[in-house]
Amino acid sequence: MNAFLFLATTPVPRDLALPLPLPEGLLKALLVLFFLVHILFVNLTVGGSLLVAIFEFLGFKNKKYDALALELAKTVTVNKSLAVVMGIGPLLCINLVYTVQWYGANALTGHAWLIIIPLITAAFLLAYLHKYTWHRWETGTAKKFHWAIVLTSTLLFLCIPFVFLANVNLMLFPSEWDKVKGFFSSLKIGNVFPRYLHFLLASIALTGLAGAGWFWRKIVVDHLDNGMSREQLRRLFYRIAAWATGLQFIAGPILLFTLPGVGVTPLLYKIILPSAALGLVLFLFLLKKSKGPEENLQHGYVGLCVFFSIVVLGMGSGRHAYREAALASHQQQVRERSAAYESSLAAWNTANPPSDEAEETPEQLFATCAACHAPDAKLVGPSLREIATIYAGNPDGIVTWATAPGKKRPDFPPMPPFAHLGPDKLRVISEFILATAPK
Numbered sequence: 252m253n254a255f256l257f258l259a260t261t262p263v264p265r266d267l268a269l270p271l272p273l274p275e276g277l278l279k280a281l282l283v284l285f286f287l288v289h290i291l292f293v294n295l296t297v298g299g300s301l302l303v304a305i306f307e308f309l310g311f312k313n314k315k316y317d318a319l320a321l322e323l324a325k326t327v328t329v330n331k332s333l334a335v336v337m338g339i340g341p342l343l344c345i346n347l348v349y350t351v352q353w354y355g356a357n358a359l360t361g362h363a364w365l366i367i368i369p370l371i372t373a374a375f376l377l378a379y380l381h382k383y384t385w386h387r388w389e390t391g392t393a394k395k396f397h398w399a400i401v402l403t404s405t406l407l408f409l410c411i412p413f414v415f416l417a418n419v420n421l422m423l424f425p426s427e428w429d430k431v432k433g434f435f436s437s438l439k440i441g442n443v444f445p446r447y448l449h450f451l452l453a454s455i456a457l458t459g460l461a462g463a464g465w466f467w468r469k470i471v472v473d474h475l476d477n478g479m480s481r482e483q484l485r486r487l488f489y490r491i492a493a494w495a496t497g498l499q500f501i502a503g504p505i506l507l508f509t510l511p512g513v514g515v516t517p518l519l520y521k522i523i524l525p526s527a528a529l530g531l532v533l534f535l536f537l538l539k540k541s542k543g544p545e546e547n548l549q550h551g552y553v554g555l556c557v558f559f560s561i562v563v564l565g566m567g568s569g570r571h572a573y574r575e576a577a578l579a580s581h582q583q584q585v586r587e588r589s590a591a592y593e594s595s596l597a598a599w600n601t602a603n604p605p606s607d608e609a610e611e612t613p614e615q616l617f618a619t620c621a622a623c624h625a626p627d628a629k630l631v632g633p634s635l636r637e638i639a640t641i642y643a644g645n646p647d648g649i650v651t652w653a654t655a656p657g658k659k660r661p662d663f664p665p666m667p668p669f670a671h672l673g674p675d676k677l678r679v680i681s682e683f684i685l686a687t688a689p690k
């Protein structure tokens with residue numbers, strides 16, 4: 252039975268309209284919001300892991316950094332779990348709104364995309380191994396090995412967002428997809444590397460800001476007990492945040508000016524430039540805090556966090572504005588294709604109204620037998636020519652046989668019964684066989 256006949260007789264609905272479960276605008280707003288929450292924890296995981304590796308290294312010379320590395324390492328495993336859980340929201344939204352572009356990019360980067368799963372697993376397990384062996388592998392070679400573990404997991408943590416980023420970047424440029432032959436060639440499209448640099452600095456800046464809050468808490472400082480005061484700790488983390496934010500003023504313009512023109516619009520500048528100006532103010536504040544007198548460190552933390560959030564929200568919205576503009580023409584083409592498909596399907600449906608099973612043609616009904624009976628050759632059962640000789644002028648004889656086949660030919664397997672088709676259909680089939688069998 253060919254596919255269209257099947258479609259005409261099947262009771263299943265013949266075309267599946269798949270509307271979005273929520274209004275498109277709402278899904279896009281949720282995408283930006285969910286993504287920012289996710290990336291917050293990704294930043295803390297990547298930035299945290301990097302700082303742990305650095306502090307533990309400094310700890311070889313100065314023990315106070317070693318203690319600091321341990322306290323920070325404890326937050327990394329928590330943040331990485333939150334990053335994964337919070338990654339579900341944006342993934343669902345992006346699947347819904349940018350299905351074609353997103354899956355297109357996933358498929359094109361093939362192996363690298365799939366490798367994310369083992370990479371994440373390995374990075375997580377190493378992060379736990381690192382945390383739980385802290386006191387067991389504390390001296391000599393064991394300590395060096397211990398440091399090598401965090402170095403490895405940090406490298407993995409750095410690779411994972413890179414693969415993600417390559418995908419997110421690639422999905423923006425469908426017109427370039429024909430040039431892509433796997434992951435590495437996908438890196439030549441768009442501007443993956445400046446984006447990655449921007450992401451890395453954001454990770455460090457955010458971890459710095461979070462550290463300035465976390466290590467201000469008395470209970471954490473008491474537990475840390477490495478001789479550093481909460482003022483010293485806050486100053487250290489503010490300084491980290493300040494320098495990472497400052498370097499964004501090199502990375503940011505590189506990113507902006509290497510963006511392919513396709514998504515660059517006045518709207519993008521209207522969002523990015525004020526956000527960058529706020530970022531500059533933020534940088535100066537952070538710098539001032541990290542250099543100024545100790546009393547200055549007491550206050551203003553929450554304000555800085557709010558400031559930081561506004562900058563991040565601006566950058567996130569700018570990112571979305573770029574994506575929208577870059578994909579506008581492709582989205583439009585996809586919409587036109589879908590509309591063309593829907594109208595041709597509708598035309599076909601009108602020309603071929605659904606029919607119920609009783610209206611199946613004799614030929615369609617005979618399809619059940621055709622697997623074993625060919626017109627003029629032995630298949631599983633005897634040929635139609637042979638059957639027509641035995642049952643010439645006796646269609647009811649075929650009905651009786653097919654309802655409860657006997658065992659006749661010693662060199663043939665037994666035929667299964669077809670009683671479930673009922674005498675009417677079997678009669679139609681029998682007449683069809685007698686009429687069409689070669690004489």
Ligand code: HEC
Nearest residue numbers: 619620623631632638649653658659660663664665666669
């Ligand atoms: C799974 C394979 C298979 C299917 C499907 C099948 N048959 Fe058969 N058929 C056989 C085999 C095997 C024999 C020979 C059995 C024997 O001689 O013992 C046979 C024999 C026959 C014969 C010859 C009986 C005789 O008296 O010699 C008829 C008539 C027949 N089938 C009709 C049908 C019809 C009608 C259908 C569809 C409703 C059908 N068959 C579907 C395998 C099949």
